[in-house]
Amino acid sequence: MGVLRKIHDAIRSKALGCEELTRSVIDQIAQKNSEVNAFIDVFEARAIQMAKAQDEALANGAELPVGAGIPVGIKDNMCIDGELVTCASNILKGYRSPYTSTAVGQIMAAGFIPVGRTNMDEFAMGSSNEHSVYGPVSNPWNKSLVSGGSSGGSAAAVAAGLVPLTLGSDTGGSIRQPASFCGVVGLKPTYGRVSRYGLVAFASSLDQIGPFAQYVDDAALILESLCGFDPYDSTSENRSVEPFSANLAVDSLKGKRIGVPNQLMSQTIAPDVRESISEALKRFESLGASIDYFDFDLVDEALATYYIIAPAEVSSNLSRFDGVRYGNRNTAANSLKEMIQTTRQQGFGDEVKRRIILGTYVLSSGYYDAYYGKAQKVRAVVSETYANLFKSYDFICSPTAPTTAFEKGANLNDPMQMYLSDIATIPVNLAGLPAMSFPCGLDSSGAPIGCQLVGGWFKERELLQAAHAFERAMEFQPKYSFEGVL
Amino acid sequence: MAFEPVIGLEIHAQLNTKSKLFCRASTEFGEAPNQNVTPVSLGLPGALPVLNLETVRLAIMAGLALECDIQERSVFARKNYFYPDLPKGYQISQFEYPICLGGRVVLEDLGKTIHLTRIHMEEDAGKLNHEGADGIAGATGSSSDLNRAGVPLIEIVSEPEIRNAKEARAYMEKVHQILTFIGVCDGDLEKGSFRCDANISVRPVGQKEFGTRTEVKNLNSFRSIERAVNYEIERQISVIQSGGKIIQQTMNFDDATGQTSALRSKENAHDYRYFPDPDLKPLIVKKEQIEQVRSEMPDLPDVVRQRYTDQFGLPAHDVKVYLQTRMLYDFFELSREHLNSATPKDMSKWIVGELNALLKETMGELSMSPTVFATLIDRCATGDISTKMVKDILPKLLDGKSSVDDAISAMGGAQISNQDELQQVVNDVLKANPDVVEKIKNGKTGSANFLMGQVMKETKGRAKPDTVRDLIISACQSE
Numbered sequence: 001m002g003v004l005r006k007i008h009d010a011i012r013s014k015a016l017g018c019e020e021l022t023r024s025v026i027d028q029i030a031q032k033n034s035e036v037n038a039f040i041d042v043f044e045a046r047a048i049q050m051a052k053a054q055d056e057a058l059a060n061g062a063e064l065p066v067g068a069g070i071p072v073g074i075k076d077n078m079c080i081d082g083e084l085v086t087c088a089s090n091i092l093k094g095y096r097s098p099y100t101s102t103a104v105g106q107i108m109a110a111g112f113i114p115v116g117r118t119n120m121d122e123f124a125m126g127s128s129n130e131h132s133v134y135g136p137v138s139n140p141w142n143k144s145l146v147s148g149g150s151s152g153g154s155a156a157a158v159a160a161g162l163v164p165l166t167l168g169s170d171t172g173g174s175i176r177q178p179a180s181f182c183g184v185v186g187l188k189p190t191y192g193r194v195s196r197y198g199l200v201a202f203a204s205s206l207d208q209i210g211p212f213a214q215y216v217d218d219a220a221l222i223l224e225s226l227c228g229f230d231p232y233d234s235t236s237e238n239r240s241v242e243p244f245s246a247n248l249a250v251d252s253l254k255g256k257r258i259g260v261p262n263q264l265m266s267q268t269i270a271p272d273v274r275e276s277i278s279e280a281l282k283r284f285e286s287l288g289a290s291i292d293y294f295d296f297d298l299v300d301e302a303l304a305t306y307y308i309i310a311p312a313e314v315s316s317n318l319s320r321f322d323g324v325r326y327g328n329r330n331t332a333a334n335s336l337k338e339m340i341q342t343t344r345q346q347g348f349g350d351e352v353k354r355r356i357i358l359g360t361y362v363l364s365s366g367y368y369d370a371y372y373g374k375a376q377k378v379r380a381v382v383s384e385t386y387a388n389l390f391k392s393y394d395f396i397c398s399p400t401a402p403t404t405a406f407e408k409g410a411n412l413n414d415p416m417q418m419y420l421s422d423i424a425t426i427p428v429n430l431a432g433l434p435a436m437s438f439p440c441g442l443d444s445s446g447a448p449i450g451c452q453l454v455g456g457w458f459k460e461r462e463l464l465q466a467a468h469a470f471e472r473a474m475e476f477q478p479k480y481s482f483e484g485v486l
Numbered sequence: 487m488a489f490e491p492v493i494g495l496e497i498h499a500q501l502n503t504k505s506k507l508f509c510r511a512s513t514e515f516g517e518a519p520n521q522n523v524t525p526v527s528l529g530l531p532g533a534l535p536v537l538n539l540e541t542v543r544l545a546i547m548a549g550l551a552l553e554c555d556i557q558e559r560s561v562f563a564r565k566n567y568f569y570p571d572l573p574k575g576y577q578i579s580q581f582e583y584p585i586c587l588g589g590r591v592v593l594e595d596l597g598k599t600i601h602l603t604r605i606h607m608e609e610d611a612g613k614l615n616h617e618g619a620d621g622i623a624g625a626t627g628s629s630s631d632l633n634r635a636g637v638p639l640i641e642i643v644s645e646p647e648i649r650n651a652k653e654a655r656a657y658m659e660k661v662h663q664i665l666t667f668i669g670v671c672d673g674d675l676e677k678g679s680f681r682c683d684a685n686i687s688v689r690p691v692g693q694k695e696f697g698t699r700t701e702v703k704n705l706n707s708f709r710s711i712e713r714a715v716n717y718e719i720e721r722q723i724s725v726i727q728s729g730g731k732i733i734q735q736t737m738n739f740d741d742a743t744g745q746t747s748a749l750r751s752k753e754n755a756h757d758y759r760y761f762p763d764p765d766l767k768p769l770i771v772k773k774e775q776i777e778q779v780r781s782e783m784p785d786l787p788d789v790v791r792q793r794y795t796d797q798f799g800l801p802a803h804d805v806k807v808y809l810q811t812r813m814l815y816d817f818f819e820l821s822r823e824h825l826n827s828a829t830p831k832d833m834s835k836w837i838v839g840e841l842n843a844l845l846k847e848t849m850g851e852l853s854m855s856p857t858v859f860a861t862l863i864d865r866c867a868t869g870d871i872s873t874k875m876v877k878d879i880l881p882k883l884l885d886g887k888s889s890v891d892d893a894i895s896a897m898g899g900a901q902i903s904n905q906d907e908l909q910q911v912v913n914d915v916l917k918a919n920p921d922v923v924e925k926i927k928n929g930k931t932g933s934a935n936f937l938m939g940q941v942m943k944e945t946k947g948r949a950k951p952d953t954v955r956d957l958i959i960s961a962c963q964s965e
Contacts, residue, residue, distance in 0.1 A: 079532045092531065099525050101532055198532040205764035234536050234766050313764055316564050319575020320529045324630060336622055340568050363566075363759035372761060 002217030003164045003482050004070055011058070011069045018051035018058075018069035018113070025071040025115055029162055035143065038157035040076060040134045041084055041117035047071065050113045067112030067225060073157045073166035076117045077124055078104050078209065079198040087123045087200050088132035091347025092327045101198020102230045103167065103209045110225035118166055119153030122349045123318065124174055124202040126150050127421040130412055131351045138408075139182060141447055141479050145405035148178030148421075151212070155182040158212045161480030165222055166212045171202045172306055173401075173425025175210045176437035180400035180450020183439040183479065185213050185467070187223065190458050191432030192237035195230030201317040203310040204235070206429040214478050216438065216468040220245040223460065242461050249472070250465045254288030258453075259393035261296030264424050270403045272443035277399050280440040280451045280470070284397070287469050292393070298385055301378050302427035307419065308362050308375035309430075314352075315359030321347060354415065383431040390456040395466060398424050400437040400450035424452055434460045438467050439476045487727070489688040491719045492696055493648035494603075495711075497661055498639050499671040500610070500679040501544045507609045507638035508535030508578065515677050519615070519631035527636040529573030534765050537562075541638040542771065545585050545607050546779045548640055548670045551786055552661070554589030554605055556776045562607075562766045566759045570622075570630045571612040579608035579641075581760040585769065591644075591664075592788070593656045600657050603643040610637040634678075640670075646685065646696065651715035655708050658682055662708075667787050667809055681706040684715055687732070688722045697722070698732040702739050702746055714739040718746050790815070798822075798830040804838045814842060817852060817859070824860035828867035836863060840880055853886030861890045871901045874947055903950040905957070908941070911949065912957045915940045926962040934958050 010016035026044055033039045054068050074080065077087045079097035086092040104114060121131040129137040129152025137152035139145035140160040147156040151168030155178035158166050168175040170188035179186025187210045194209045201207060209226065213219040224245060229238040260281065265274055281291050323329035323343030330346055333339035348356070362371035389396060401421055411418040428435045433454050440451035451470070455463040506513055509526035525533035549556045563581035589602035612635035618626035642661060648654050662680055666673030673680050687699035702718055705711040717739075722732050736755075737746040762768075785793070787809045794800040794808070808815040818837050822830045841859075845852060862879060865871045871879070871894060879893040894900055902908055915937055916923050925933045934955060941954045 077532075079530075085531065087531075095531070097531070099530070099532075196532075197534050200531040201765075203764075232536060233534050235764075312761060316566050316576050316759070316761070319566060319568065320531070320573065322568055322570075322575060324570045325528060325573060326530070336570065336628075360759065363761055365757050365759070368759075368761070 002213065002215035002221065004218045004221050006483070007070055007164070008064070008066070008068070012064060014058070016069075018054040019048060021069055022047050022051040022071060022113060022115065025163060029116060032160060032162060036138045036140055036147075036156045036160050037135055038118055038137055038147075038153040038160060038162060039073065039116045040088070040119050040153065043080075043083060043114055043116055046083070047113050047115045050108070054111060065109075065111035066221060067107060067110040070112050070165060071115040071163045072107060072112045072222070073116055073118040073154055073163045074104060074114045075151050075154050075166070075168045076120050077169060077200040077202075078167060079200070080104055080114060084117065085200065086133070088120045088134055089122045089347065089349065089352070090133050090328060091321045091344070093133065095327050097198070099198065102195035102232060103199065103226055105198075106195075106228065107167075107222060107225045112165070112222065112225065115163060118151070118157050118168075121150035121152065121174075122352050123200070123314075124150040124169055124171055124207075125314070125351050125355055127173070127177055127418050128406070128408075128411065129153065129178065130408065131349055133349070136408055139405045139447070141183060142405070142445070144407055145447060146181065146408050148181030148401070148405060150174040150178075151186075152178045154212050155179050155184055155186065158182070158184045158214055158482075159479060161478070161482045161484060164213065164482040165218055167209060167226075168212055169199055169202070169207055169209050170425075170429065171206045171208075171310060172429050173422040175212065176400045176425050176435060176450065176452055177422060179212055179437040180439075180452070181405035181448065183448030183450075183476070185216055185219050185436065185438045185471075187211055187219050187436045187460070187463070188428070188434060189223065189227060189460055190237070190434040191429075192235055193227045193434070193458070193460070195228070195233040195236050197230055197232040201313075203313040204317060205313060206306075206310060208429075214482065216464055216471050217245060217248060219436075220248055220464045220468075223464075227460075237458075239458065244461050244464050248464060248468045250469055252288035253284060253466055253469055256289040256394045256466065257392065258284055258289050258291050258395045258397050259389060260291060260293045260397050261299070262293050263296050263299045264398035265293070268402055268423075269399055270443070273399045273401075273403060273449050276441035276443070276449040277397070277451060281397060283470060283473055284466075287473060289466075294389070296385075298378075298382055298427065299423060302382050302430055303419065303423055305375045305378040305382070306426045306430060307358070308371050309379060311355040311359030312363050312372050313359065314355045315363060318348075318352070318356060323347075351415070379430050382427055386427075386431045386433060394455070394459075394462065396454040398452050400424060400452040404443045404445075404447035404449055428454050433457060434463055436463050436467050438471060440470075440474065441476075488691045489723050489726070490691045491649055491715075492646045492687050492689060492699075493650075493654055493715060494646035494685040495644045495648065495654060495657060496683040496685070497642040497658065498681050498683075499548070499642065499661075499665050501541050501638040501640060502669060502672050503538060503540050503544065503638055505538055506636035507538055507541055507607070508636055511636065513637050515674075517633055519629065520633065522633040523635075527573065527632055529575070535578060535763070537766060537769065538638065541607060542585075542769065543779055544670045545605065545640050546771065546776060547668055547783060548642070548665060549586035549589065549605055550776075550780055550783055551664050551668050551670070552586075552589040552591060552602060552605070552642065554586035554602060556771060557583065557585055557587060558771050558773065559583060560585040560606075560769045560771070562763045562769065563760045564763050567756045569611070570628065571614050571632075571635065573612065573632055573635055577609060577611065578763055578766070580606035583768070585771070591657055591660050593653065593660055594788070596653060596656055598653060600647050600653070601645040603645055605640050605642050608639050608641060610634050610639050651712045651719070654684060654715045655712040658711050659708055663787050663809055667790075667812060667815075668784050669812060675707050678706060682711055684711060684718070686715060686718045686722070688719060688726070698734050700732065700735055700737050700746075702737045703749065705739055710739060710741055713744050714746060717744060721746065798834070800831055800834050804834045807838045807842065811842070813852060814838070817841075817856060820856035821859045821863075824857045826864050828863045832867055833860070833863045836876065836880075840877060844881060844884065848884070852884065854883045855886060858883055858886075858890055865890060865894075865900075869901065869903060869950065872947070872949075872951055874942070874951060875901060878947055898946045898948055900948070901950050902945055902948050903953055905953065908949055908953055908957055911941055911944050912954065912961060915944065916958070916961055923962055926959075931959065934962075
């Protein structure tokens, strides 16, 4: 059982008050956050006010919604009316959104209480959470290691037991890779499942919001509130949301076919990671699933394709940060052109600039067909390949990342190495598929290893069931647990 | 050496919708700056566009009216450039796959047909207001008003088939007439609802290749397009004749001086880095939807002109008024159905004349029911009321609250055409004005008008004018 149901029971039986819980979470963040730097802002007034209202409703005999009293950390790229939203960037430092994103609005409507902002790589670009204007996030398992990224703060906040749930966003692995590095559950839904309205765009055709939790059950519960059609997002899919959390526990995975791409179990994967995934596959077999290896030739092409499409969209999506209407402006500039140029020079960090330049280049006239045009074709081939694979398999399983969390600073000056960290997660975004990362062991140094399970389009429920079965069989021990707060 | 101008026009027409192309902000003109905005039209972080489907219907209407091929699949693309009136740093437009391809506009008076390349949909930019200077250069401060940002436009691109300023003007007028008449665009040139860019080049007569072109921006009246095209043709010819070369550049036309001047050259031209907008799916228009719009299409101006001329015998002026003023056209169409005695031509005279003038004068709404109006015109045709009475009654019917009978009763009753009854009144008037009678006897028949006025006064305007005149003249002659 996840922690959410325990909290819910405690609140319903009045053993625990919402306000009491919220205050203790805020206290805990104040005491422990400096060790990990997962939170960069706390919504104290908002959170206490919401909690009080829920206590009052409960006292008046109201039926509490599923998320009542549950504190949630929100990645710094989802807008909340009146709160700062900065994407961990200098260019947006001090910016408050005048509206609330659909995803956050929906979880608030379900009673969940946003308690603060979690750290991230600037504009969600990065795989280590070292590209943040607020400084790097430390891995709760070993403070000298990175948390992974870009949703490093969201992963670390859960892994450190500061909150039971957080929201992150995943464009090329930004939920799954830090979940893997921090030993927690992370889920990237099917593209179009969760509204992107109010999510500050990184790469619009790839971005998707999803949850972090220590237990599959908890991820399933909040996912029910996150998903759903949004008329404010043209890429939102109009289909009903299944009750993911109901009947989560299945007796066996008998009949489920799991495919494993040879390329993601090759020499490029760290030995400890490979070994752990092999064990995980055995565990799936013992749960009744069948395992089959296949060749997935597109891994390298998918990575290259991603680094054309995502930067192309970045170069356009980040054009609105020009210092004209909001965010920081260089007021010392002497002309309009100089103002826009220097504002962006001073406002964006190196990794963001690198991607804007890449994207500007691949869209330039004369280069479009060779890069962006071709990348779109490869992307279609990737989707088609997956569609065929899911005729043979129910899930595709691999390590979430080729390594466990690396030392801070190790890859900071080697972007190519950093980009390779997402080699197993990126193809999934290109195809828009749902995928999860959940812990499956520790390496020889004691750092967590994540197992990635990819499902067919809109098969979140099946994914959650498989991950839940694995979780019960594995009994992975978190380093820090949120239960301590209860 | 003789030169031949080659001209292609890009017309930007604002689609007549209540809300913007990609959000629910109002398109109302003249609001205080930055009132008609949402997170989407402000380009706030996280905001996403959602297509306003009414704009698609109107774009299809425009395409059908201009004889285009409506595309079942079109794609919105981003046109990337930085400017403070462009909140997202890109304009959402259509590039590779526009909603309409082909099409044509027939200029009957000139015996010429101009073909279209395409029509695409796009959003408008905002507006900058400068302090201390006309432009951003030299201004002490500039502010950005985003009320216009995101307003839906169609851009109609012609083939380079226009050969002189007169054709350019006629083409712009014709497109304007069609789009405003079918209600796709309100056509308000002053508010910028309809504006034009002209691509102009000249080449020696007989040469096949085009000369180097310039693009003259933002021509927002029929007069300015004619002047700008003429000026630019002459300028280009004189540059070439004096041994110079035309530089490919974007020009501005100054209405005050009547001259064009360079805004930016090709070297400084933007690379717009067009690519499909990932926030919007391709726009799919089903065949049935196109047929639905086609079945609901109002008649086009050419059809109306033909019908009104041939079938109703309306004068050219009347037709022109209808084609300019949709409201009067609609009213005429609805009212003429209810006529019993009067002809549509009789009725049209009243709409184009008296009613049109009244509406302009009062700037009022037309609430009168078409049946009431038809009754009024019929009663006049049967001689029940005089034209004078129609004039008097019409203003009282505009609010739609009173019937023709009420209005006639309020005047004291219908027209008096009974000779005996009128003879009595005429006799009284003649008796009271012997000096005027004398004048008429001496041949000053014009003075009869005075006496008629007196009769009208006595009868409160109800006397039948022709009968009164006859009675007065014959009375004077018989004495």
